[in-house]
Amino acid sequence: MGILPDALKRVTSVQQIFIAEKDESSFPHKKPKYTPLIKSPLKQNSRHHRDHGHRKIRSASVDGVHESLETQQELEDDEEEEEEREIEMLEEGAPELHRARETSVVQLFYDLFFVANLTTFTSVHEINDTDSLRSYLGFFVILWATWFQVAKYDVRFGNDSAFERVCKALQFGVMVGFAVTGPDFNVTYEIDTPNAVRALQTDQTLTLILMASRLILAVQYLSVYWWLKDFPRARVPLITHAATSLGTALIFLGLYFSFSPSSPGNAGLGIIGWYVAFVLEAGIILFASGQVSFLSFVHTPMVERLGLLTLIILGEGVIGLCESIQKVGANLSFGADIIGQMISGVGIIYFIWMLYYDQTEKKRVGRLRQELWTILHFPFHICILLLVEGQATLTVWLKIQDLANPLEPAAFNIPFFFDDNVNDPPTGAALTSYIANLNSTLQGVFENFKSPQNPEPFPASVDQALTDLTEGAYNTTNDFAYAINYIYYQSISGICGLFSIEAPERDLTGEASSTDAGAQAVNDIVDIFYTAYTYFFVAAGLTIIALTLLLRLGKREKYRTEMLGNAVRYLVGIGLALLALMNLPSLENYDNAAIYTYISSAWMLPTVLLSYLLVIVVDNLVRNHIRKKYLNWKSNALGMAV
Numbered sequence: 001m002g003i004l005p006d007a008l009k010r011v012t013s014v015q016q017i018f019i020a021e022k023d024e025s026s027f028p029h030k031k032p033k034y035t036p037l038i039k040s041p042l043k044q045n046s047r048h049h050r051d052h053g054h055r056k057i058r059s060a061s062v063d064g065v066h067e068s069l070e071t072q073q074e075l076e077d078d079e080e081e082e083e084e085r086e087i088e089m090l091e092e093g094a095p096e097l098h099r100a101r102e103t104s105v106v107q108l109f110y111d112l113f114f115v116a117n118l119t120t121f122t123s124v125h126e127i128n129d130t131d132s133l134r135s136y137l138g139f140f141v142i143l144w145a146t147w148f149q150v151a152k153y154d155v156r157f158g159n160d161s162a163f164e165r166v167c168k169a170l171q172f173g174v175m176v177g178f179a180v181t182g183p184d185f186n187v188t189y190e191i192d193t194p195n196a197v198r199a200l201q202t203d204q205t206l207t208l209i210l211m212a213s214r215l216i217l218a219v220q221y222l223s224v225y226w227w228l229k230d231f232p233r234a235r236v237p238l239i240t241h242a243a244t245s246l247g248t249a250l251i252f253l254g255l256y257f258s259f260s261p262s263s264p265g266n267a268g269l270g271i272i273g274w275y276v277a278f279v280l281e282a283g284i285i286l287f288a289s290g291q292v293s294f295l296s297f298v299h300t301p302m303v304e305r306l307g308l309l310t311l312i313i314l315g316e317g318v319i320g321l322c323e324s325i326q327k328v329g330a331n332l333s334f335g336a337d338i339i340g341q342m343i344s345g346v347g348i349i350y351f352i353w354m355l356y357y358d359q360t361e362k363k364r365v366g367r368l369r370q371e372l373w374t375i376l377h378f379p380f381h382i383c384i385l386l387l388v389e390g391q392a393t394l395t396v397w398l399k400i401q402d403l404a405n406p407l408e409p410a411a412f413n414i415p416f417f418f419d420d421n422v423n424d425p426p427t428g429a430a431l432t433s434y435i436a437n438l439n440s441t442l443q444g445v446f447e448n449f450k451s452p453q454n455p456e457p458f459p460a461s462v463d464q465a466l467t468d469l470t471e472g473a474y475n476t477t478n479d480f481a482y483a484i485n486y487i488y489y490q491s492i493s494g495i496c497g498l499f500s501i502e503a504p505e506r507d508l509t510g511e512a513s514s515t516d517a518g519a520q521a522v523n524d525i526v527d528i529f530y531t532a533y534t535y536f537f538v539a540a541g542l543t544i545i546a547l548t549l550l551l552r553l554g555k556r557e558k559y560r561t562e563m564l565g566n567a568v569r570y571l572v573g574i575g576l577a578l579l580a581l582m583n584l585p586s587l588e589n590y591d592n593a594a595i596y597t598y599i600s601s602a603w604m605l606p607t608v609l610l611s612y613l614l615v616i617v618v619d620n621l622v623r624n625h626i627r628k629k630y631l632n633w634k635s636n637a638l639g640m641a642v
Contacts, residue, residue, distance in 0.1 A: 039161035040227045043096045095231045097294055098159060103301050103308060106168055107154050113175035114147050115312045119319060121182040126501070127389060128528045131188035133535060138187045138271070140385060142206070143178060144378060145278040146213050147309070149245070152285060153217060155300040157224045170216050177209035187271050196264055203259040203267065207252050210274070214249035214281075218242050237295050240288040248281045286371050296367045297374055303360065303554075306377050310356055313381050314349055317388025321345045324392040327499045328399035335402060337602035341395040344605035348391060351612040352384060352543065355619075359551045373553040380546040383539045387608075390536025394604050396499045397529040401600060403445050403495050410441035411488045416480070425480035435470055442466075442491055449498050459494035462487055496525060533599050534580045540608045541577030544569050544615060561629075565615075565622040572611045579607070
């Protein structure tokens, strides 16, 4: 009776031993997933966990990844990269860090906070002059520098643990803090004004947020140091990383007091201190990372991460373009010029995408070139941002011109304004006809913009001025000239208001009784678009130049024929940037015929579009030539082998 149960027990015991010795993949159920409290950045089979430094045999999991690659070329590149990594580890006796091949989901989630901040800040900060442009760029630098520091840590040491998730949640909080301070951010405020106190308080809050972000990074780098402290070559670079983040945090703490409302005169130095700290921080960490290969960006998903950020910034351009299309299409009247602007805007963004992603390679280049390629994305992203914002503003400008063009002849095309022999304003039937024509023209402009949200788009100030003019309130020469100039200016301001463009306020009282007063007032509005014209073309040219430099730094194999394509790129970039020089004589000069004629035309965006198209055509011709040479060489080589 007891023999059978004992035999069954022995069989069960043997089965358990057999299963325990089998590979983990043989279990009918997958290994339960869990999040450890803290996780080492080292690979499990790293030399840190082994007594001997023998070369690692490629694991089955890596083979599985290779099998999932789409093409044989990608398979070969991946194997070559893995072999290079192993050789480096052997030569240096360095630790093998767990490096993700792709950007993780939590990193993408962090990038969403970046794009949300950028979109929100752009929506509340119109670039109307050089001061607002400086503030816009200033906030973007803060946002990009913080993202870059977090990304540098993530691509090299990021893993999934409770500790990392807490740190990432705190970094999310930093991004939320940026969103809170963004609406009131201003680097060009005047001291002793009501806005100055609020701006100083915003700067103080922002400085503390920057300090907190660097303290989080310092703690993260110290945790990595704790894991790698047994590797002598890792100690100094990691201590440098942690000390730099901690030192930057202390600098921000010191800068906090420079924004005190009681001593606002030091605020300018505090703002300069921000950007000096960003440069020093990035430079020191990049230098320390480049001293040892296992801490560099080589064999990390940094290329993919920067590519995704580039895509995000291009997406900001798409958002801005769609918003401008909604504004100009509010009354569903699209002329050929507006349609051309829309097509050009979409084409410019699409061509930038093509030029960037067609040339991006994931093959390894030298450590120094990799770091230069990485940091070059900072000015590249600024250029893209200004380019897409400029094209959205210029699209709206063209629509405003279409609406405003009938106003000038309706307001000033009477003998009183252009005939020196006529010194008195019109009276009687002539005045009635003049006012009726002016009112009809104005009503025709604003009538199409009626909506449930804006049932009366016609400016009330203009309506009242027309009524007073009809009743003879402005019967003297000076009063009549002032009234017409006032109506004209307020009408232009009202048109700009339809597109959320805030025109500068101007008191025209006492101005000359001629079109000069109205022209000067309109010039204040034109200056907004002159500024957009300038940074649009400078950014368009520098974008092509930056793309060329990125190509040269990131390309592993170079050919002489490519020099032709690069030369065309440089010439196109310089030529586009030089178009901004048309605006140099003076932003105040409304009579600058060359710039005004060009900025009044519909050729600004198509100029950039056609220039980018030329670059793409030349690039493809060069590539096709190189491909033919390669095929001929391969054919000859095979013929010789036979």
